[in-house]
Amino acid sequence: MRLTDHTDYSLRVLMYLNQKKSLITLNELAEKLGISKNNLIKVSNQLAKAGWIDTSRGRTGGLVIKAETGSMSLKEIVLKTEETFNMAECFSNKKCHCTFLRNCLLKKSLNEALSAFLEALSEKTLNDVTVR
Numbered sequence: 737m738r739l740t741d742h743t744d745y746s747l748r749v750l751m752y753l754n755q756k757k758s759l760i761t762l763n764e765l766a767e768k769l770g771i772s773k774n775n776l777i778k779v780s781n782q783l784a785k786a787g788w789i790d791t792s793r794g795r796t797g798g799l800v801i802k803a804e805t806g807s808m809s810l811k812e813i814v815l816k817t818e819e820t821f822n823m824a825e826c827f828s829n830k831k832c833h834c835t836f837l838r839n840c841l842l843k844k845s846l847n848e849a850l851s852a853f854l855e856a857l858s859e860k861t862l863n864d865v866t867v868r
Contacts, residue, residue, distance in 0.1 A: 743817040745771050745779045750813065753789060753801035754866040761798040786816055810865065811857035821850055 739747075748769050753760060762780070766773050780799055783789045788805040792798060834840065 739814065740818060741775070742779065742782075742819075743814055745769075745775055746783060746817040747810075747813060749776065749779055749783065749799075750788065750801065750805065750862055751866050753799060754806050754862055755868065757801065759792070759796075759798040759800045765799070782817065788813075806863040806866070807861050809858050810860045810862065811854050813862065814857055815854075 748771070749765060752765065752769060762773050762776050765771065765776050769776075771779075780789065780791060783799075784791045788802060788808070790800050790802060
């Protein structure tokens with residue numbers, strides 16, 4: 737399973753903010769995390785909309801994590817930031833061209849793997865994966 741860049745960036749931003757526990761500028765995040773400012777703007781807007789960070793504009797602006805965000809499970813974060821978990825064509829609602837669709841055993845196995853992946857993420861919080 738591969739997460740999208742957006743989810744990867746979201747997790748890295750949250751981990752960095754959780755580690756620092758203070759106002760961090762987009763410039764600092766871009767430099768420390770190696771993520772473009774354009775991508776950081778998109779990510780920070782979604783994280784703020786989800787209620788996980790506070791943002792402020794201007795010369796003294798930046799991002800700061802909300803205290804309760806650290807106790808969120810990684811599963812909750814990934815489910816909110818990942819658009820889909822379509823591991824194969826047959827997972828989407830679009831027409832599937834697979835000839836095995838009617839008797840497919842692969843989809844069941846992939847669903848089981850996805851469930852195990854999400855279960856593992858539910859056992860860890862953002863605090864658990866943040867270096868202090």
